[in-house]
Amino acid sequence: MKTKDQALEMLKIYKNRSENQTNTTIKEIFTDNGKEYINSDFAIYIRRYGIIHRKTPIYTKEPNGLIERINLTLLNKLRSLLIYSKTSQYLWGEALLAAAYLYNRTPHRALDFKTPYEIYKGVPPMINHIKIWGSIAYYHTNKHLPKLSPRKNLAILVGYSDYIHYKLYDIKLRRTIWTRDAVILEGKFLATHQSNINEDINEDINEDINEDINEDTRMRKDINL
Numbered sequence: 752m753k754t755k756d757q758a759l760e761m762l763k764i765y766k767n768r769s770e771n772q773t774n775t776t777i778k779e780i781f782t783d784n785g786k787e788y789i790n791s792d793f794a795i796y797i798r799r800y801g802i803i804h805r806k807t808p809i810y811t812k813e814p815n816g817l818i819e820r821i822n823l824t825l826l827n828k829l830r831s832l833l834i835y836s837k838t839s840q841y842l843w844g845e846a847l848l849a850a851a852y853l854y855n856r857t858p859h860r861a862l863d864f865k866t867p868y869e870i871y872k873g874v875p876p877m878i879n880h881i882k883i884w885g886s887i888a889y890y891h892t893n894k895h896l897p898k899l900s901p902r903k904n905l906a907i908l909v910g911y912s913d914y915i916h917y918k919l920y921d922i923k924l925r926r927t928i929w930t931r932d933a934v935i936l937e938g939k940f941l942a943t944h945q946s947n948i949n950e951d952i953n954e955d956i957n958e959d960i961n962e963d964i965n966e967d968t969r970m971r972k973d974i975n976l
Contacts, residue, residue: 755785755786755787756787758785758787758788758793759787759792759793759796762780762793762796763796766800772872773871776800777800777802778801778802778803779802779803779804779805780797780802780803780804780805781805781806781807781818782804782805782806782807783806783807783809784806784807784808784809788804788806789806821854824854825847825850825851825854828850828853828854829843829846829847829850832846832849832850832884832885833846833885835885836883836884836885836886836940836942837885837940837941837942837943838885838907838940838941838942842907842909842920845909845910845918845920845927846884846885846909848910849884849909849910849911852910852911853881854867855867855868855871855876856868856876856878856881876913877913880911880915880917881911882908882911882917882935882937883908883937883938884908884909885907885908885909885940885941886907886908886935886936886937886938886939886940887905887906887907887908887935887936887939887940887941888905888906888907888908888917888919888933888934888935888936889903889904889905889906889933889934889936890903890904890906890919890928890930890932890933890934891903891904891930891932891933892904903934904921904923904924905921905922905923906919906920906921906922906928906933907919907920907922907941908935909927910927912929914931915931916929916930916931917929917930917931917933917935919933922941
């Protein structure tokens with residue numbers, strides 16, 4: 752959510768997806784006494800579907816300890832991802848999404864060492880595509896580029912998908928993209944390999960220039976013949 756007033760819309764989306772994918776219904780929800788949950792629209796919606804709304808007392812987190820504990824776990828994972836990869840904190844949102852993705856695919860003792868994903872979906876998750884978060888990545892762009900432009904874009908790995916796609920943050924464009932056509936330098940991070948990256952980019956440019964020169968030379972020979 753970008754703003755708290757989207758809480759009801761997010762609940763509707765989650766309810767539809769969850770019930771459609773699992774053939775189960777939501778019976779209870781637990782929230783605090785925030786205004787995004789305590790309003791007439793929210794109350795009308797949950798009464799319509801017979802959902803029980805349990806609210807914690809104001810400024811008291813203990814009754815909602817399960818959710819608060821998960822929040823703490825995700826915060827610790829988020830912090831670890833940012834610190835280990837030396838990634839700028841402005842990517843904290845992407846790190847949080849990745850932390851939740853990894854949490855749902857981690858065995859838990861309380862679940863008999865099964866993963867939340869397996870409990871929810873009924874099948875074990877795929878994990879062979881998971882790479883170290885924050886690693887340097889290069890991906891190919893499908894856009895038409897000038898001849899002297901590098902053929903690979905520099906990015907950072909910031910997310911995963913069960914369909915073997917990766918979410919990358921393009922350093923130059925300052926935006927995220929989904930792709931599967933990427934080379935990930937696992938365990939190498941932007942903050943500690945900037946000089947090597949510049950050398951790689953220069954090598955790519957030189958290779959492209961040499962290819963163009965060779966192509967022009969062949970064309971001239973054909974014309975002379």
